[in-house]
Amino acid sequence: MPVSARASLDRRRFLAASAGAALTAAALPGCAASVDSGGGSGGGGKTLTVMTLTDEWDAKTKRSIEKTLNVTLRVITYDVTKLNAMLAGKNPPDVVRGIGATDTPYFAVRGLMTDLDPYLAKSEVLKASDLAPANDVWRFDGRKQGAGPRYGLARDYSQDCLFWYRADLFEEAGLDLPSETEPLSCDEWLDLGKRLTTRRLGKVKVYGLNATGMGVFSQLMWMTASAGGSLFAHDMASVDFSSPEARKALTWYLDYARADIGPNLVNPNPDGWDGPTYQANRMAMSCNGHWFGGTIAGDARLAKVSRLAPAPQLGGHRVSPCFGGTGFWIPKDAKNKDAAWKLFEWYFAGRPAKDRVDYGWGMPSLNSLRTELPVDTPLQKQAYAVQEKELPYFSVLPVSPYAQTDALNAVLSKVLPGAIKSGTSAGKIADALNSRMNQQLARGKELVG
Structure with a gap:
């Protein structure tokens, strides 16, 4: 499969997989175990375990990662139930794929993520000053998303309401x-x-x-x-x-x-x-x-x-958010954090980052790469011009750390269909949503303490 075809499926499949796992992050009921895609065969003394999509990297790329980073690469297929079990057992993967806009508060408030600011401060290739504002979906200050330490980086992003x-x-x-x-x-x-x-x-x-x-x-x-x-x-x-x-x-x-x-x-x-x-x-x-x-x-x-x-607006406050910011984070109990950070530098600032820009899938995570977006065709030129004018209206829309967005979407999926068909008023629907979601949020807050 060509890289561009894989990229088109990549974002959707991961979002769909996360949605399918809706309530499992709050409790850990039985769920199908994830499939281990196997380790590498030419790396160094350390094994770098990455939980991501099965086809994140082909065999040739895996060998290149192992040679570049001097590690043996082990890829585990993303499964939220297995991830939570590994986190609870303090034996997590070294690197985890996630959706910054929805995952960060949930995992950060539970003390499960590594603060990346010290690594950024020392890095010669990844600089906080070069990070696109959409990377702020990976920040959490202990109470609210969008400020405080950085816990992950976006591979690319879009302002998703255009x-x-x-x-x-x-x-x-x-x-x-x-x-x-x-x-x-x-x-x-x-x-x-x-x-x-x-x-x-x-x-x-x-x-x-x-x-x-x-x-x-x-x-x-x-x-x-x-x-x-x-x-x-x-x-x-x-x-x-x-x-x-x-x-x-x-x-x-x-x-x-x-x-x-x-x-x-x-x-x-x-x-x-x-x-x-x-x-x-x-x-x-x-x-x-x-x-x-x-x-x-x-x-x-x-x-x-x-x-x-441009993103349409319901009122007078022009807002154009990112609902994804998919990328990677490093668990707090990861065993090989230095090797994990080397993967970050390669993936977010090296050849993979430049390739993603060349393919034209989404906006680059680094501001310095934005001018490299392809503008060879009328479609690309028009989209680039619209996107550039939209950038000033980006802002983080914080989500609650006490329940995953998938779980709140599950409530909508239970309440709205019948209410839509029956013509139930917005007021009564609002009451039902408040009741169900707030019960869930209260349970989540109690668990966090």
């Missing part, structure tokens, strides 16, 4: 193309989605809009922030969907889902994610960040008609 659209479908519908500099309001976005949706025999033929490509809870956090509020209380120990700002965001999602113009919790996308649907001319707008351009670029026909647009 959206891609099909200019040809806009033109067929007689609609003006979105601005490349001024964000749509979420109401304008929803209206466009309704106009772009086409149906046949009562079923959707072409989705007008997928507004929740990175998960419903994250989208509701973003919309609430744009309206000037926060889903989480100041101490991150509770949510409040009843606030005016959160109610506005929840009402927007209910309108979107009930209009049935795109994948939602009642009618999920049978393709599993937007890539195949968008490529098959069955989606007019897809809410995914810069990284999604890698899915589009390989198809000349699709690239010709695709454009990137």
Whole structure:
């Protein structure tokens, strides 16, 4: 499989695997054991154990890592249940793949992550001053995400509420193309989605809009922030969907889902994610960040008609967050931290980092590499220009350390489908969500102590 193809699957498969493990991080019930992909065969005296995707590196790359770092590389397939068991037994992997935006507070507040600041201070190739602001999703000051020590680094990132659209479908519908500099309001976005949706025999033929490509809870956090509020209380120990700002965001999602113009919790996308649907001319707008351009670029026909647009806004506070920031972290009880850091330097600042930029998948983790993003085609030039103007509006949207976002998404998946179908009011839905999520958060806080 070519590297670019692996990259397109990489992000989605990992997010899907994490979502499938929804409640297992809080408790450790029986779950399928992970598969050990085997050790290396040419390394040095130390074994470097990395928990990541099965195909993170091919055999040739593994041998190169072993030779470069003078280690024997052992790769364990990521499995959250096995990870928690290893962490509890104080025998964790040396390096763990994770999603910075959602994992950092949960693991950091439990004292399970290594502070990387001392390593950054000594490194000659990785400098804190060169880290893109999106790396701040890997910071946690003991109470809130986005400040304090750095516990991991992002391999790349996107501001995930920018959206891609099909200019040809806009033109067929007689609609003006979105601005490349001024964000749509979420109401304008929803209206466009309704106009772009086409149906046949009562079923959707072409989705007008997928507004929740990175998960419903994250989208509701973003919309609430744009309206000037926060889903989480100041101490991150509770949510409040009843606030005016959160109610506005929840009402927007209910309108979107009930209009049935795109994948939602009642009618999920049978393709599993937007890539195949968008490529098959069955989606007019897809809410995914810069990284999604890698899915589009390989198809000349699709690239010709695709454009990137700024993140829409629900209110007057322009916010354009990152919901991923996927990368690596080092457990506090890791046995080979120095070797793990050498892997970090190679992976985040060496040839792999430069290769990722060349492929055009997402924004580079280092500011110094941003100018290396490909701008050879009209698609790449347009996307780069939009992304550059969007950068000032990035900010970390902190998540609670007391429950994983997957678990909160699981609550949404239980409550919303029936409520959407029955026409239940936003107020009653907010009460149900507050009750269920706050019970979960309270249990998590009690366990942390």
